Amino acid sequence: MLRTLVIGCLACLMVATRAWSAGTVQVPVLYIKQQVERPPVLSNLDDIPVDEGLAGARLAIKDSNTTGRFTGQQFSLRELAFEPAADPAAIIGQLQAAEEHFVILDLPAATLEAVLQADLGRERLLFNVGAPDNRFRTELCRKDLLHTLPSRAMLTDALSQYLVKKRWSKWLLIEGPLEGDRLFADALRRSAEKFGARIVGHKVWDGARDARRTAQAEVPRLTQGVEYDVLMVADEWGDFGEYLMYRTWEPRPIAGTQGLFATAWYRTIEQWGATQLQVRFGKAAGRPMGARDYAAWAALRSISEAAIRSGSAEPAMIGTYIQSPEFELAAYKGRKLSYRPWSGQLRQPIALSAARSLVTQSPQEGFLHRVSELDTLGFDQPEVQCKRN
Amino acid sequence: MLFRNGSIVVLWLASGVFSALHAATAYVSNEKDNTVTLIDTERMEVTGTIDVGQRPRGIILSHDMKTLYICASDDDTVQIYDIEQQKFVGELPSGADPEQFALHPDNRHLYISNEDDNLVTVVDVVKRDVVAQIDVGVEPEGMAVSPDGRWAVNTSETTNMVHWIDAKTHELVDNTLVDQRPRHVEFEPDSKTLWASSEIGGTVSIIDTDSKLVRHKINFSIKGIHPDRVQPVGIKLGADGRYAYVALGPANHVAVVDRKSYEVVKYILVGRRVWHMAFTPDDRYLMTTNGVSGDVTVIDLAELKPIKSIKVGRYPWGIAVRP
Numbered sequence: 001m002l003r004t005l006v007i008g009c010l011a012c013l014m015v016a017t018r019a020w021s022a023g024t025v026q027v028p029v030l031y032i033k034q035q036v037e038r039p040p041v042l043s044n045l046d047d048i049p050v051d052e053g054l055a056g057a058r059l060a061i062k063d064s065n066t067t068g069r070f071t072g073q074q075f076s077l078r079e080l081a082f083e084p085a086a087d088p089a090a091i092i093g094q095l096q097a098a099e100e101h102f103v104i105l106d107l108p109a110a111t112l113e114a115v116l117q118a119d120l121g122r123e124r125l126l127f128n129v130g131a132p133d134n135r136f137r138t139e140l141c142r143k144d145l146l147h148t149l150p151s152r153a154m155l156t157d158a159l160s161q162y163l164v165k166k167r168w169s170k171w172l173l174i175e176g177p178l179e180g181d182r183l184f185a186d187a188l189r190r191s192a193e194k195f196g197a198r199i200v201g202h203k204v205w206d207g208a209r210d211a212r213r214t215a216q217a218e219v220p221r222l223t224q225g226v227e228y229d230v231l232m233v234a235d236e237w238g239d240f241g242e243y244l245m246y247r248t249w250e251p252r253p254i255a256g257t258q259g260l261f262a263t264a265w266y267r268t269i270e271q272w273g274a275t276q277l278q279v280r281f282g283k284a285a286g287r288p289m290g291a292r293d294y295a296a297w298a299a300l301r302s303i304s305e306a307a308i309r310s311g312s313a314e315p316a317m318i319g320t321y322i323q324s325p326e327f328e329l330a331a332y333k334g335r336k337l338s339y340r341p342w343s344g345q346l347r348q349p350i351a352l353s354a355a356r357s358l359v360t361q362s363p364q365e366g367f368l369h370r371v372s373e374l375d376t377l378g379f380d381q382p383e384v385q386c387k388r389n
Numbered sequence: 390m391l392f393r394n395g396s397i398v399v400l401w402l403a404s405g406v407f408s409a410l411h412a413a414t415a416y417v418s419n420e421k422d423n424t425v426t427l428i429d430t431e432r433m434e435v436t437g438t439i440d441v442g443q444r445p446r447g448i449i450l451s452h453d454m455k456t457l458y459i460c461a462s463d464d465d466t467v468q469i470y471d472i473e474q475q476k477f478v479g480e481l482p483s484g485a486d487p488e489q490f491a492l493h494p495d496n497r498h499l500y501i502s503n504e505d506d507n508l509v510t511v512v513d514v515v516k517r518d519v520v521a522q523i524d525v526g527v528e529p530e531g532m533a534v535s536p537d538g539r540w541a542v543n544t545s546e547t548t549n550m551v552h553w554i555d556a557k558t559h560e561l562v563d564n565t566l567v568d569q570r571p572r573h574v575e576f577e578p579d580s581k582t583l584w585a586s587s588e589i590g591g592t593v594s595i596i597d598t599d600s601k602l603v604r605h606k607i608n609f610s611i612k613g614i615h616p617d618r619v620q621p622v623g624i625k626l627g628a629d630g631r632y633a634y635v636a637l638g639p640a641n642h643v644a645v646v647d648r649k650s651y652e653v654v655k656y657i658l659v660g661r662r663v664w665h666m667a668f669t670p671d672d673r674y675l676m677t678t679n680g681v682s683g684d685v686t687v688i689d690l691a692e693l694k695p696i697k698s699i700k701v702g703r704y705p706w707g708i709a710v711r712p
Contacts, residue, residue, distance in 0.1 A: 066507055066527045067548035070564045273546060273570070276504055276528050308549075308566070330547070330569035330589035334639070335617045373615060 024068075025313035027075045029303060030100035031057050031296070032091060033130075034107045037084040039178065041239045053106040053129055054079060055285035056293030057300050062284070064304030071308050075300070088114035096121040101315030104299050106130040106292065116140055125319040127299035129292060133183060137343040138379050141386040146322070146344040148302070149295040152187040154378035155262035158350035158362035159255060160191035161376070165364050168229035168253075169197040174222065174244065176205050180236035184257060188232055195367075201226035205240050215240075219247035232256040260359055262350050265294030268358040269351050274332040298331055298346060302339075305329050334361075335374065342381045344388060347374040413670050415710045416457055417678055417685060418445035419702025425459065426701040430669040430676070430710060433687055433697050442468055447489040448707035451514075452496045457709065458514075460487040460501070467501060467512070472711065482519050484510035489573075491532040491541065493556060500541045500554075502529035509543045509552075511559055521559035525552045531573040535580040540598065544571035544585060551585050551594075553601060563601045567594045573665075575624040575633075577648075584633060586621035593621050593635055595651065607635075607646060611656050614640050623665035627690070628672050636663040636677060643677060645693055655693050659686035664705070670712040678705035 031054060038048055049055070057077055064075040080094055088111045095103065095115065102125050105112060109131040116136075128136060128147045137151050163169060171192065175185040192199050203222055223231060223244075231248055233256040235241035241258030253259060267278060267288035277297075281289040289297075302322050307313065310321040321327055323344075328336035333349045340347055352359045363373045369380075412431035418441070419426060425445060427437040442461025449458050457470040460483065467481040467490065483490075484503040487510075491500050498520065501510045509529055511521040526548025534541045534556060541554040549571060553563040568590020575584045582604075583596040595605040609619045620638035626648070627634070635644040639662050645655040660679025663686070667676050675688040679698075685705060687697040 063527045063547055067545075067550070069524075070526065070548070070550060070552075273528065276546075279505060328569055328590070330549070334589075334620075336569055336589050336591075373617075 024072050024074050027307050028100045029102045030078050030098050031104045032080045034082040034111055035084050036108050041237050053292040053296040056297035059281055059284050060297040060300035073307055075304050092118040102303050109133045129295035137345050138384050139386050141343050141388050143388045148298040148346045150264050151378050156187040156191040157377045158262040160195045161362045161364040161367050162352055164195045164197055170200045170229045171232045172201040172226050172228040173199050173232045174203045175234035181234045185234040200228050215243040215247050220249045224249040230255050233258050262352055264291040266353045268353045272332050272334040277332050342384045413712045417701050417705045418448040418707040420704035420706040422702035424702045446706045448709050450709045450711055454711050462486050481512045489532045491534045493534045494538045500532050502532050504528050523561055526550050533574040533576055535576045537580040542574050546570045565601050568592045572622045573624050584624050586624055588620045591619050605651050607651050609644055625666045660684045665707050667708040667710045678708050680704045
């Protein structure tokens with residue numbers, strides 16, 4: 001396969017090295033993004049970029065076309081954007097009418113679920129880059145759905161491995177009132193059980209006060225009377241989590257969604273050539289790259305990598321190659337990435353970072369797995385009930 | 390434009406002055422210290438440090454051994470260091486973010502990979518002028534020029550190709566697809582075979598120069614080390630034609646490969662995250678730069694054993710030895 005491709009592209013290079021040759025094959029990709037209404041938060045220093053996710057896909061198109069020049073393949077992106085209030089039926093309608101085989105879905109969980117229940121009209125390959133919900137990997141999995149965004153379970157497993165290795169295994173859990181907070185807290189409970197940590201106390205932040213003014217008085221009381229190693233916070237939108245730091249009754253570190261947090265991508269990642277991706281992204285998007293941008297980048301690069309390796313423009317062939325054991329993606333994480341056959345999840349190392357410094361990368365050494373250590377993060381094959389066929 | 394003062398911070402040991410003048414010197418670029426460490430390869434001791442530009446990586450000597458070229462990646466320049474005068478004598482217009490480079494046998498044309506711009510820049514080191522810029526794949530990295538002077542090859546880390554550039558016309562004429570993240574290329578002395586390492590793929594491809602096809606692929610396996618951590622980077626070919634040495638990055642080993650059978654005959658334990666290597670005169674020792682442990686391991690090639698580690702600066706990256 002490799003040889004045929006090399007010979008194949010030899011021919012196209014004879015024609016031109018700079019311009020697209022006459023025989024250029026098109027690989028179109030559709031990106032559907034629904035904006036999400038951000039709840040009012042106390043910690044509002046950072047805006048959520050409107051092009052979150054999209055900017056990663058755009059960069060991957062550029063990267064892929066630099067290579068495509070040599071292989072006679074051109075990758076293109078069509079972007080469809082929807083408001084938070086958009087009716088899922090409108091999104092489904094657009095999807096049904098779309099010509100593209102490859103579709104990147106940057107949707108909130110409820111919309112994604114609606115899309116998955118609809119008849120999409122024809123065979124496609126869908127990439128979820130917006131919903132970290134575990135159930136898309138464990139209950140709602142299907143053959144034509146891949147996830148490049150890590151599940152919540154992968155994030156909390158990554159964090160738990162490190163804390164357990166540090167022997168900081170008694171946790172006080174404070175969770176916010178929102179749906180995402182509840183799901184993150186559930187994922188933490190599951191990880192605690194999986195790796196032998198203990199949740200010794202549990203509090204809910206009811207969100208009634210302005211923590212910027214009252215945290216100094218309230219956080220000590222909230223964290224008093226429990227003996228614990230780490231204060232675990234489940235606050236996905238960044239409402240109150242930042243205000244727990246330095247205010248606990250006992251001097252304790254904060255981890256979870258704030259403090260030490262787990263992420264697929266963050267600006268502190270620089271090893272394994274990551275600096276190059278960070279610089280490239282920064283130039284193109286004018287801001288640092290985030291986890292959703294990385295997920296979209298990885299989805300598009302998976303498509304182009306499979307197209308280049310399989311030497312094919314046939315969508316079905318590309319899709320098969322992505323999910324074959326031959327597929328591997330170098331993605332600045334020091335390991336080759338591939339998809340779990342049982343859930344369609346991209347297996348990948350997860351960074352643990354503080355706001356301005358990378359702390360470590362999981363899987364941690366010593367957490368063993370019979371096939372790939374990367375599968376110690378998230379749901380392993382025996383834990384997944386749904387069938388992808 | 391950067392032009393740092395070229396003074397040497399010399400740490401001569403009292404007795405070492407005269408013997409050091411006759412011994413070979415290794416120059417090690419320290420990526421996160423903006424320095425080059427000098428090592429006396431007879432005594433295997435650090436003898437001095439040169440302040441250089443920002444994020445020094447690629448480092449090579451001119452074929453007449455008079456000049457040292459240093460890629461100062463974050464200063465977007467290649468610095469020219471005159472060894473006899475012990476000072477910087479100029480800079481080359483390298484293009485943005487130069488990382489690795491290779492000097493044509495004519496001692497005049499320097500091929501530089503520009504990591505951020507998907508380019509290879511060809512510079513005339515006498516005129517200090519850009520001769521050509523060639524579009525290549527994403528994140529160009531490894532560079533080599535065939536000993537017969539015919540080919541310049543470049544690897545692009547994210548495109549995963551070896552790009553073949555005609556050294557006369559400076560045109561890209563062919564590409565060979567290799568495994569994930571190709572880092573380094575090295576020609577056999579007869580120019581007929583090219584070695585190319587793939588860091589994330591975990592392999593070394595043996596490529597036939599005439600057909601540009603991968604003829605053989607070398608895999609590595611070290612007991613007790615996860616295959617994903619075996620990440621080939623630097624390659625060196627011994628002058629006697631017998632062995633190739635492959636630095637395996639975070640596997641912290643150098644593989645010794647038989648150049649006829651392509652079998653790995655031994656794995657030698659070195660420092661952490663081993664990048665690049667250089668031979669001392671007569672191939673007596675092989676010196677490796679170990680990025681994470683911040684040292685250089687000296688391997689005795691007669692015994693194929695590590696005999697010493699030498700502390701250098703932070704994140705040692707490249708190494709060149711002047712006989």
